[in-house]
């Protein structure tokens with residue numbers, strides 16, 4: 001097949017006739033409970049371009065929700081998958097083990113921050129890894145309470161729905177939910193009502209006080225936090241808050257868990273976002289960016305925590321499938337050889353500069369925030385902080401019509417988030433940002 005040119009191209013209106021017809025079939029055949037960010041059908045995708053079945057070439061500013069950090073169909077990943085699938089497709093790791101699983105765990109134990117001895121386990125999805133993280137932390141501590149935060153997203157299974165903050169669309173009507181989950185305030189700087197200069201200390205005092213008075217620290221198995229809050233709108237906890245929280249966790253023998261499902265794997269200009277504050281969490285959850293689009297997730301933690309379960313207490317049929325493990329090893333090699341951690345920081349600079357220039361021009365952009373190549377803008381009504389989801393929808397729709405796929409987020413449905421593949425060229429990124437600027441001008 002011809003290589004896919006890394007440039008934007010409109011062959012038809014978006015969506016084109018073939019996509020529109022296919023979306024009708026989708027409507028007839030597929031559950032209505034699934035959303036659609038962009039109503040086109042993909043034909044193929046390479047690096048930062050998605051080609052639809054009408055021949056439009058769309059700039060990918062979402063990476064399949066922060067998954068294809070190494071690019072769509074990254075060459076090393078494709079080759080590794082092809083070789084692995086021809087060798088053996090499945091044995092189940094607990095039936096007949098294979099080296100790929102062991103090597104991915106070794107790599108995770110090496111790449112995650114923390115100078116202590118670590119061990120890992122592999123699963124199929126972010127939510128399944130979060131479930132296992134909680135399960136392991138409870139077994140290790142022999143405690144049941146779990147502390148989570150406002151604006152958090154941890155998944156859509158029963159336990160992870162309980163851990164997730166937002167009702168619509170994630171939880172409404174899907175209960176009853178798991179118990180012993182306690183939600184704490186998240187210091188969301190842009191919307192914080194207290195003194196802006198002391199947010200980290202004030203929030204820390206509030207949260208630790210609530211844990212002590214409302215739960216009892218000795219009842220808490222784990223504190224679970226996203227180092228950059230993803231679906232909630234790319235909220236970056238103020239510097240000092242998370243390290244303070246971890247100190248409190250350590251003093252009270254609570255397992256400190258970083259959910260790096262969206263922020264991990266080079267996305268933020270560090271391999272893991274907690275590294276921005278030199279943190280060494282007891283446990284780190286990885287998924288999304290770990291395997292270039294193959295379904296893989298992982299829990300990595302201090303060895304004594306990971307070994308606390310009895311044999312057979314952990315497992316699953318597909319977790320750490322051999323094909324997926326081969327993809328993960330290729331992803332790790334790609335990140336290291338292509339220096340994608342540095343590349344994420346570079347992309348972040350371009351994004352933040354360009355978005356700040358837009359913010360200066362358009363007062364409905366209330367804030368530009370994020371870390372590395374995980375950046376967002378929050379849209380408000382001019383002169384207020386009232387959420388402006390209508391403007392967000394118009395800008396997104398404009399960008400789509402011009403062949404740029406940009407994702408949304410946020411508790412108030414008013415955040416535009418940028419998660420481009422880390423292999424995107426500067427040229428393509430600037431083209432996408434140019435279209436975004438036109439989108440604001442068109443309002």
Ligand code: PMP
Pocket residue numbers: 065125126127128130153154155156226230231259260261262287288
């Ligand atoms: N945690 C975080 C921080 C996430 O962003 C997500 C997915 N958006 C999940 C957990 C759940 O991952 P998955 O969709 O693979 O179950």
